[in-house]
Amino acid sequence: MVIGKLRLGFSEKTIFDALSQMTSGGKSLRKELDNTFQIYPDPGYITQVVKERGMAGLKNVRVKTGVPVVPALCQRLNNYREIVDKMGEAAVERKYDGTRVQIHFNRLKNEIRTYTRNLEESSPMFPELFQMNKWIMGDEVILDCEAVGYDKKTGKVLPFQITITRKRKHGVAETAKSIPLRFFVFDILSLNGRSLIEEPYFERRKFLTKVVKKNETIVPDEYFKTDDPVEVQKLHDKFLKEGFEGAVIKMWNGEYLPGRQGWNWVKIKEAEGASGKLSDTLDLVILGYNLGKGKRAGFGMGAFLVGLRRGESWVSIAKVGTGLTDEEFKGLKIKLDKSKTKEKPKDYLVSGSLVPDVWVEPLVVVEIAADEITKSPNHAGGIALRFPRLIKFREDKGPKDATTWKEVEEIAKLSLN
DNA sequence: CTTGACTGCCC
DNA sequence: ATTCTGC
DNA sequence: GCAGAATGGGCAGTCAAG
Numbered sequence: 001m002v003i004g005k006l007r008l009g010f011s012e013k014t015i016f017d018a019l020s021q022m023t024s025g026g027k028s029l030r031k032e033l034d035n036t037f038q039i040y041p042d043p044g045y046i047t048q049v050v051k052e053r054g055m056a057g058l059k060n061v062r063v064k065t066g067v068p069v070v071p072a073l074c075q076r077l078n079n080y081r082e083i084v085d086k087m088g089e090a091a092v093e094r095k096y097d098g099t100r101v102q103i104h105f106n107r108l109k110n111e112i113r114t115y116t117r118n119l120e121e122s123s124p125m126f127p128e129l130f131q132m133n134k135w136i137m138g139d140e141v142i143l144d145c146e147a148v149g150y151d152k153k154t155g156k157v158l159p160f161q162i163t164i165t166r167k168r169k170h171g172v173a174e175t176a177k178s179i180p181l182r183f184f185v186f187d188i189l190s191l192n193g194r195s196l197i198e199e200p201y202f203e204r205r206k207f208l209t210k211v212v213k214k215n216e217t218i219v220p221d222e223y224f225k226t227d228d229p230v231e232v233q234k235l236h237d238k239f240l241k242e243g244f245e246g247a248v249i250k251m252w253n254g255e256y257l258p259g260r261q262g263w264n265w266v267k268i269k270e271a272e273g274a275s276g277k278l279s280d281t282l283d284l285v286i287l288g289y290n291l292g293k294g295k296r297a298g299f300g301m302g303a304f305l306v307g308l309r310r311g312e313s314w315v316s317i318a319k320v321g322t323g324l325t326d327e328e329f330k331g332l333k334i335k336l337d338k339s340k341t342k343e344k345p346k347d348y349l350v351s352g353s354l355v356p357d358v359w360v361e362p363l364v365v366v367e368i369a370a371d372e373i374t375k376s377p378n379h380a381g382g383i384a385l386r387f388p389r390l391i392k393f394r395e396d397k398g399p400k401d402a403t404t405w406k407e408v409e410e411i412a413k414l415s416l417n
Numbered sequence: 418c419t420t421g422a423c424t425g426c427c428c
Numbered sequence: 429a430t431t432c433t434g435c
Numbered sequence: 436g437c438a439g440a441a442t443g444g445g446c447a448g449t450c451a452a453g
Contacts (some may be wrong), residue, residue, distance in 0.1 A: 030446080075436095076430090099427060120426075164427060164446050255440030295433095296441060302440060322431045353422085371429085374444075384444060386428085387429055 019050055024409060032058055038070040038258035039063050039197065041119055051361040065104050065140045065197040068115035068260035072144070072187070074248055074267035080229035080236070086263040089252035091201060091223040092235045095245040095267055096184055097160045098148030103183070105132045107139040125168050127176050128217050129183075135213045143212070144187035144231045145221070149179045151200050155272075157243070159181070161374060184221040185212055186248075189256055195398040197256035203382040204256065225252065235269055245371075246267060246276060269371065278372050278415050282385070282403045283394055284308055286364040287316060287348060288356030289336060292329075295340030297328040304336075306368060306388075313349045314362055317408070318370070332393075336360045349380035365367035373412040383412060 016033040023029060036046055049057040063069055069369045077083050084090065100117040112132050113123045126147070133253050149158035149166070158179070167175045188208045196204050205223065212220045224235055236247040246269035254264040270276025284306035292302025303321030307314050324332065339361035344350070348359070371392050376384035394401075 097428080098442060116427075118426075160428060161445070166447090167424090168447060170448085262436090292441075294441065322429095323442095325432065369430095370443095372444095377442075378445075386444060388443060389430055 015043045022149050036061050043146050063190045065106050068119045073260040074265045077266045078272045080232045083249050084229045084264050087251040089227045091250045093223045093248045094239050095246045095248050096146040096148050098146045101147045105141050105145040140192050143185050145183045145185040147181045147183050149184045150195045183218045184223040200253040228233040281367050284364045284368050285399045285402050288359045291357045301333045315346050315349045316379050317381040318385040318388040320388050362399045365397040367391040
C-alpha cells in the first residue's frame, strides 16, 4: 500500500484527474474518487479498483480496520443561533486541546494501530493502548478520539504543550508513565467489519457506549443534546470555565463526514462579541519583518515581529503572518521601510531563530489577537502568543501607548488557570 | 558527549 | 492552528 | 462555500560541528 508518504491534495489529485480523464467521467467521477479516497486513502488501490471494475467498483470500497479514514473536521462559527439554525438538533461536546488519534483495533490479528489527523501512523506513541483488548467489547473497531495528558492526582487535563511532549520513537514508555494520556472517544467508524460512518451521530453514540468500557485511559466523551442556542451558550461557557478550548457542536442526525464538509461539525472558541480563553487583544510594536515566500515575496513581506517594552529593552513575543489583506501587506511594507535600520537597534532583545530580515524602529503599533499566552523557550520575552493574528493597525497609538509588560503579565496570569 | 540548526509534524 | 483569495 | 496558499508557536527527532 502507498499509504503514509502521500499528502492530501497533491499526488492523488493528479492521479484522480488522470483517472477521470481516462474514464471520461468528468466532475461527478472526480467527486466520487475523492469521497472514496477519504475512506480508503490509497490511490494505488483505488486506481486498481476502477481499472478492474470501473466506477461501479468504487461502491464496494468500504471503511476497513487497518486503513485510516480522513478524520472529520470542524467548521468554525462564533454565533450560537447560527449554529443551531444550520443543524437543528445537535450534540454539544467539549473541545479538548490535545492530539487527534484514530484507533484501529483488531482482536484476532492482535493489531492496534493509530493514525493522526493527517493520516500519519502513530502507533508507537501510545503503548497504553496495548490493553485495548480488555476495554473493547468487540473484535474490530475504529474509534475517533482526542488524547490529552492528565494529572494522575487531580485528574485534570494538561495543556497542549505538555501533552505533545509524548515521545514518538525512543523512550516512549517513560513519558507514558510520567505524563499519562487519556483518550476521550467521541466517535466510532466501524464495528466488527461493519461500516458505521453512514449511521447518524446518535446511533453511532449508542454503539460507542456499548463498545467502550470506561477506564483510566479511555473514556467515552460526554455529550449534551439540545436544539436551543441558549443551552449551547451555557454549555460553552461551562466548558470555558472548566478550562477547555471551547465546544464542538455536531448535527444529531449527521453522518461521519471526512474532512470539512458542510455544517455537520462546528467548533466555537469564542462567541461573537464575547471573549474566549484569552479575552484581551494586545497592542504591540513592530520590531522588524521577514521577506515573504511565494505570493508574499511579491509584497516583500511575509510576516512581522512584534514585541513590547520590558524594562529598558524591547522584547519579542510573537511573529504575525496572518490577518492582513494583500493590500495591507503592501502598505505596511512601505510604511515600515521609512523607519528601516541597518543594524539591530541596541535595546532590542530578540533570539537568533527569530531575527527578522529587516529591522525597524519601534514606531508602528498593531492590535494582535491570540488564543493563549504561553511560556516560550524561543521569544526573548519568555512568553509567546499562540495563534497570533492582526486585528487592526493602531494608527491612533504610539509606542508609548502599547500594552505594558505589567499588563501582559496580568493577562497571562488570568489565562493560566 | 553536548549543542545548535534544521525538518517534520502536532496544534 | 488562522486568515485571506480566487474560483 | 471550498480549496489552496500564505503564515504562527513549539514539540521530538536528526545530524553535523564543536
